[in-house]
Structure formats: C-alpha cells, structure tokens
Amino acid sequence: MKRRSLLGTALTALALVMATLSSPVLAQDKINLRMATSWSGGYTMELMANAYAEEVARLTDGRITIETYPGGTLGSALEVSDLVRNGVADMGHTWMGYDWGEDRTTILFGGFAGSFDSERMLHWLYVGGGLELWREFRADKFDLVSMPLGIRTPEVFLHSNKPVRTLEDFQGLKLRTAGAWLEISSELGAAPVTAPMGEVYTMLERGVVDAVESGSLGENQTSGFHQVAKYVILPGAHQPVAPFELVISPRVWEGISEADRALLQDAARLVTLDCWMTFGQRDAMAKTFYEDEGNEVIDLASEVQKAIYQAGAAYAERNSQENEWFARVWQSQREFDALWQGAERYRKIER
Structure with a gap:
C-alpha cells in the first residue's frame, strides 16, 4: 500500500507538471x-x-x-x-x-x-x-x-531671442532643428544646426543659437525655453x-x-x-502660459506659412525624382490629401 501510495503521489505530481507545461500562459517565459x-x-x-x-x-x-x-x-x-x-x-x-x-x-x-x-x-x-x-x-x-x-501636435515654430514675423526676419537666424527642415530652412535663408533634444536648452541659454524648434506648445512648458528666450512664434508651419x-x-x-x-x-x-x-x-491649457511668463507671442505671417509649405512641397517633389521609395510614399500622401480636400466644409461648424 505504501509503494502504491507513493506511486500515486508521483503520478499526480507528474500530471500537474504536464498541465503547467501545456498552459500557454504559464509556459511562456518572461x-x-x-x-x-x-x-x-x-x-x-x-x-x-x-x-x-x-x-x-x-x-x-x-x-x-x-x-x-x-x-x-x-x-x-x-x-x-x-x-x-x-x-x-x-x-x-x-x-x-x-x-x-x-x-x-x-x-x-x-x-x-x-x-x-x-x-x-x-x-x-x-x-x-x-x-x-x-x-x-x-x-x-x-x-x-x-x-x-x-x-x-504642431510644434512651436520658434522659441527665439529675436522676433520673427516675416521671411526677412528669418534671414541668417541661427536655428537648432533636425531632419528636412535643416535643408529647407537654409533655402529660406536661416543658418540651421542640429543637436539632440537634451542639448537644446543649453544651446539657447548660451547663445550658441538664436532660436530653437523642439516640441509643441504644451510640451515646451517644462522645457524652460521661455526662461531663456523672449519670443514664442506660432504656428509650427515647419512641423505640422x-x-x-x-x-x-x-x-x-x-x-x-x-x-x-x-x-x-x-x-x-x-x-x-x-x-x-x-x-x-x-496645448490648449498652455496657450496663455507663455504670455503669463512674460514672453511675447508672435503670429507668423500667413504668407510665411504658405512659403514654408510651398518650399516643403517643392523639396518633396525634387526628392521624388531621385528616390523610388520617396515617390511611392509621397504619391500616397498626395492622394490622401486630395481625398480630404475641403473636409472642413463637413467637419467644422460655425459657432
């Protein structure tokens, strides 16, 4: 009886092990x-x-x-x-x-x-x-x-030590940025450089650059850019x-x-x-934050916003001629944009 009892205990333990191994959740290693x-x-x-x-x-x-x-x-x-x-x-x-x-x-x-x-x-x-x-x-x-x-969401166009409203104001501006805006902003007259986001505050504080673009309206509340730059320029036409x-x-x-x-x-x-x-x-909660902190909030002239978009679209067209993948993705985006053209007519209501 003792031997049979031990055998039964062993079989029960083996059954439990097999059940555990067969369970996908329990068997899955972390x-x-x-x-x-x-x-x-x-x-x-x-x-x-x-x-x-x-x-x-x-x-x-x-x-x-x-x-x-x-x-x-x-x-x-x-x-x-x-x-x-x-x-x-x-x-x-x-x-x-x-x-x-x-x-x-x-x-x-x-x-x-x-x-x-x-x-x-x-x-x-x-x-x-x-x-x-x-x-x-x-x-x-x-x-x-x-x-x-x-x-x-759209970025702040600039946290800047110089007021920027027009393309003339943009000429020669020492700007921290990244990606395609390095080339496009240079074509529009700025003097761009790039750096990781963790270095941006120090660059602005020390005057290494005149202005930075990095982050949205609400996001930049915690960046401290408003403490070392007087002007906040909106909207982020360079990065919608x-x-x-x-x-x-x-x-x-x-x-x-x-x-x-x-x-x-x-x-x-x-x-x-x-x-x-x-x-x-x-972003909505932050819209008056910068004015309350003593910054001057500047609206970028509409003609500058349009010029930036047109420069971006021209940049994309040029790259489409040289890069198959670029052309394929850009075509998809243009077709989607055309589908949504005039969407405000049925998506927005006058109030």
Missing part, C-alpha cells in the same frame, strides 16, 4: 527587453516610451517588461535605429526623421514642412495605407520592424505633425509569439492615440 530612446525626459519619454512600457506590461500581465533608457545612455540619441540594428538594444523609441541622411523618405513618415496635420496623418496611417508603407519601408531599407508610437516610432530588432521580433506580437502592436496604437489626445489638451 521576456525582458531593453529600449534605447532619443529622449532625456519630457513628454516624449513620459507619454510615449514609458507609457508604452507600462501598457505592454498591463496587456501581457507583466510577462513582457521593457526597460527604457534615456537618450545617450546606450549610444547616440540621434542614432537609435543603429543601436537596435547593431544589437545594443532590443528595441528603440525615436523619430524617424533623424535618419533622413540615410534616406530622405523618413521625413514623410516623421513629418516635415509639406505634411498634413495630425488628424489627417493619423487617418492616413491607420486607415489610408500609411502603416503598411511605413513597415515595408523600414524593413526594406533598414532591416527593422517598425510601427508608429506616439504623435505630436510629428509621428514617433518604435523600432524592434527582427531577431527579437521573430522570437516572440504571434499573440504577443499582436499585443505589442495593440499597445503601440493605444499609446499613439492616447498621446495625441493628451498633447492636444495640454
């Missing part, structure tokens, strides 16, 4: 991922990278954890895609436009002077074919798995929208189950939409 970012802090870290890590943990009941690293911790803040490609990080959060030097097509996904607004961009991405182009492009040209992760990006190593992606891949994508989409709504609300 996955720990390292995320390089382009940010030292601020909204892009809070509302995008960190929010994504939290959402993934929630959707997977803590099975997948993501550790976010501030820009510069694992390598250059402007070269996050390279850090992921080289295996330094499993994934990264960045702005695709930082890779414009490698392929100009990146600025069409990251936003530039010729882009439509954030509402149209979200529609193009998620229901207008943009996401499919985005993922195919990054896989083809950069060997990365990629998807949108966060989106910014800025989708951000999650890049993942194909090696890491292939090692994750299809179910978890779906959860990672769902989390990215949820965070992107939440981020857009939060940015919009904080």
Whole structure:
C-alpha cells in the first residue's frame, strides 16, 4: 500500500507538471527587453516610451517588461535605429526623421514642412495605407520592424531671442532643428544646426543659437525655453505633425509569439492615440502660459506659412525624382490629401 501510495503521489505530481507545461500562459517565459530612446525626459519619454512600457506590461500581465533608457545612455540619441540594428538594444523609441541622411523618405513618415496635420496623418496611417508603407519601408531599407508610437501636435515654430514675423526676419537666424527642415530652412535663408533634444536648452541659454524648434506648445512648458528666450512664434508651419516610432530588432521580433506580437502592436496604437489626445489638451491649457511668463507671442505671417509649405512641397517633389521609395510614399500622401480636400466644409461648424 505504501509503494502504491507513493506511486500515486508521483503520478499526480507528474500530471500537474504536464498541465503547467501545456498552459500557454504559464509556459511562456518572461521576456525582458531593453529600449534605447532619443529622449532625456519630457513628454516624449513620459507619454510615449514609458507609457508604452507600462501598457505592454498591463496587456501581457507583466510577462513582457521593457526597460527604457534615456537618450545617450546606450549610444547616440540621434542614432537609435543603429543601436537596435547593431544589437545594443532590443528595441528603440525615436523619430524617424533623424535618419533622413540615410534616406530622405523618413521625413514623410516623421513629418516635415509639406505634411498634413495630425488628424489627417493619423487617418492616413491607420486607415489610408500609411502603416503598411511605413513597415515595408523600414524593413526594406533598414532591416527593422517598425510601427508608429506616439504623435505630436504642431510644434512651436520658434522659441527665439529675436522676433520673427516675416521671411526677412528669418534671414541668417541661427536655428537648432533636425531632419528636412535643416535643408529647407537654409533655402529660406536661416543658418540651421542640429543637436539632440537634451542639448537644446543649453544651446539657447548660451547663445550658441538664436532660436530653437523642439516640441509643441504644451510640451515646451517644462522645457524652460521661455526662461531663456523672449519670443514664442506660432504656428509650427515647419512641423505640422510629428509621428514617433518604435523600432524592434527582427531577431527579437521573430522570437516572440504571434499573440504577443499582436499585443505589442495593440499597445503601440493605444499609446499613439492616447498621446495625441493628451498633447492636444495640454496645448490648449498652455496657450496663455507663455504670455503669463512674460514672453511675447508672435503670429507668423500667413504668407510665411504658405512659403514654408510651398518650399516643403517643392523639396518633396525634387526628392521624388531621385528616390523610388520617396515617390511611392509621397504619391500616397498626395492622394490622401486630395481625398480630404475641403473636409472642413463637413467637419467644422460655425459657432
């Protein structure tokens, strides 16, 4: 009886082990991922990278954890895609436009002077074919798995130590920027340079530049730019929208189950939409902040806004002649823009 009892106990234990191994949730090993970012802090870290890590943990009941690293911790803040490609990080959060030097097509996904607004961009991405182009492009040209992760509302055109209203005021202005605006602003007469976002405040404070563009109206409340620059120039005609990006190593992606891949994508989409709504609300709350802080808020002349858009569109047309991918994405965006032409007629009501 004793031997039979021991045998029964052993069989029961074996059955429990087999049941555990057959359960997909319990059998799934925990996955720990390292995320390089382009940010030292601020909204892009809070509302995008960190929010994504939290959402993934929630959707997977803590099975997948993501550790976010501030820009510069694992390598250059402007070269996050390279850090992921080289295996330094499993994934990264960045702005695709930082890779414009490698392929100009990146600025069409990251936003530039010729882009439509954030509402149209979200529609193009998620229901207008943009996401499919985005993922195919990054896989083809950069060997990365990629998807949108966060989106910014229009940026402040400038935090500046000099008033800028007209194109004449723009001539020779020492400006910190990034992406295609480096070239386009130079064509319009400015003297642009680039630098990671974490260095922008110091550049403005020390007079290395006359003005900076970096962030939206609400986002820049915490940047302190208003403390070291007298003028706030609106709106951000150079950057009417800025989708951000999650890049993942194909090696890491292939090692994750299809179910978890779906959860990672769902989390990215949820965070992107939440981020857009939060940015919009904080922009509205910040609209009088700068005047209360003693800044002079300047409205950029409408002819300057139009000139910036026209310069952006011309830039895109030139690049379309030289780059197949650029031409393909730009064509998709133009077709979408034409579809939405005059949408204000049925989307806005006079009040």
